[in-house]
Amino acid sequence: xxxxxxxxxxxxxxxxxxxxxxxxxxxxxxxxxxxxxxxxxxxxxxxxxxxxxxxxxxxxxxxxxxxxxxxxxxxxxxxxxxxxxxxxxxxxxxxxxxxxxxxxxxxxxxxxxxxxxxxxxxxxxxxxxxxxxxxxxxxxxxxxxxxxxxxxxxxxxxxxxxxxxxxxxxxxxxxxxxxxxxxxxxxxxxxxxxxxxxxxxxxxxxxxxxxxxxxxxxxxxxxxxxxxxxxxxxxxxxxxxxxxxxxxxxxxxxxxxxxxxxxxxxxxxxxxxxxxxxxxxxxxxxxxxxxxxxxxxxxxxxxxxxxxxxxxx
Numbered sequence: 507x508x509x510x511x512x513x514x515x516x517x518x519x520x521x522x523x524x525x526x527x528x529x530x531x532x533x534x535x536x537x538x539x540x541x542x543x544x545x546x547x548x549x550x551x552x553x554x555x556x557x558x559x560x561x562x563x564x565x566x567x568x569x570x571x572x573x574x575x576x577x578x579x580x581x582x583x584x585x586x587x588x589x590x591x592x593x594x595x596x597x598x599x600x601x602x603x604x605x606x607x608x609x610x611x612x613x614x615x616x617x618x619x620x621x622x623x624x625x626x627x628x629x630x631x632x633x634x635x636x637x638x639x640x641x642x643x644x645x646x647x648x649x650x651x652x653x654x655x656x657x658x659x660x661x662x663x664x665x666x667x668x669x670x671x672x673x674x675x676x677x678x679x680x681x682x683x684x685x686x687x688x689x690x691x692x693x694x695x696x697x698x699x700x701x702x703x704x705x706x707x708x709x710x711x712x713x714x715x716x717x718x719x720x721x722x723x724x725x726x727x728x729x730x731x732x733x734x735x736x737x738x739x740x741x742x743x744x745x746x747x748x749x750x751x752x753x754x755x756x757x758x759x760x761x762x763x764x765x766x767x768x769x770x771x772x773x774x775x776x777x778x779x780x781x782x783x784x785x786x787x788x789x790x791x792x793x794x795x796x797x798x799x800x801x802x803x804x805x806x807x808x809x810x811x812x813x814x815x816x817x818x819x
Contacts, residue, residue: 509571513558513611514815516618517541517577519592519645522554525808526561527815531629533808535561547595555608562609572612573605574817576621576810578646581663585615588664591681592646614817618642618810620657620666622767622802623650625813631765631803638763639755641668642810643770646681647689647696653759668755669693673747691747694723694769701726701740711736723770730776741776749784756793767802767809774801 511534516523518541525536539557544550562570579590585602587593606613616624623640626632632640632652640650647669651658658665669689670682677686678699690696698721705711705718713721713729713736729737752764770777782799789797802809 509569511565511569512571512815512818513561513573514621514811514813514818515573515575515577516621516810516814517575517580517593518618519578523811524558525811525815526565527812529819531812533811536811542594545594547599550595551604551608554605558609562611567610570611570818572614572818573609574621574814575601575605575613575615576618576814577601577615578618578648579664580615580617580620582614582616582620582659583663585613587615591683612818616657616814616817617648617650617664617666619648620650620659621813621817622648622809623652623657623813624816625804625809625811626765626767626802627652627655627813628816629804629812630809631800632763635762637759638761638765639666639668639752639759640809641752641764641766643692643694643766643768645693645695647693649755651755651759652761658759668751671751671754673751688747688751692744692751692770697723697726697740697744697770700743701736704736704739704743708736708739713737727773727776730773738776741773742780744770745777745780746784749781750788752781752799753785753788753790753793756797757790760793761797763798763800765800765802767804767806769806771801772806 510529514525521538522541523538525533579588587599602613602615619642632638636655642648649666649668651666670687672686673688674686678690680687680690712734726737
């Protein structure tokens with residue numbers, strides 16, 4: 507029987523999204539469950555199996571090529587998650603082995619941003635592109651680097667961690683225990699921290715009608731839509747930091763495109779317009795006006811799900 511189905515899993519710091527995918531890249535069924543509520547790994551694995559096993563059994567295990575997973579600090583070579591700062595479980599977790607045993611299918615793991623890059627390369631804005639960088643802006647900041655049509659893994663499976671490039675010396679404390687990482691400024695949480703830092707300069711901001719402890723990146727985006735000066739300044743500062751980091755990234759892989767994916771990208775021109783300006787201003791002359799900076803062509807969550815499913819094949 508043809509094994510034309512796979513399960514693609516995107517493990518995020520907040521939620522785990524899953525999809526049943528066929529070889530044409532059609533997501534036949536999808537859903538999600540909480541990651542962060544499962545502080546014990548065994549509880550998470552039980553929820554994982556209890557959610558996915560009925561899907562496998564309904565369609566017949568013989569029709570599945572396997573399970574592909576994208577996760578923070580996921581190592582393609584070993585199938586392990588290693589010291590992921592945004593997940594509730596610490597240390598070295600042999601996830602592929604655990605999931606394979608619980609679900610009875612071959613399981614392949616990679617970094618969540620690498621999975622998104624594979625999805626974009628196979629079904630989205632990077633289709634037919636040999637050189638590009640995928641940036642994911644969500645709970646954290648991830649990246650997948652593709653050179654000559656191949657993902658760059660490095661000797662240990664962890665190449666391309668642009669979210670942990672230091673952009674401000676002695677800056678904000680990161681979950682990786684260093685200071686000043688890009689992730690602490692350009693993730694959803696980083697945007698909120700920037701707003702809190704800037705709020706004393708904007709006493710008339712509409713954002714101050716809500717306690718800053720309850721702010722989210724969505725609140726700040728909504729404020730920016732109304733023309734609020736604080737909210738717009740937050741997006742400008744975020745674009746400035748990200749634009750510089752991406753311009754530096756171009757120098758080591760010369761991508762044709764940089765594709766942005768994740769919740770923050772939904773802010774559209776409020777982020778993308780200043781980002782493109784700062785990006786071009788910081789590029790080395792030989793790269794100027796050569797690199798497209800564009801949003802993902804796939805619906806949110808789908809790039810990582812599709813890319814992860816492709817790992818199973």
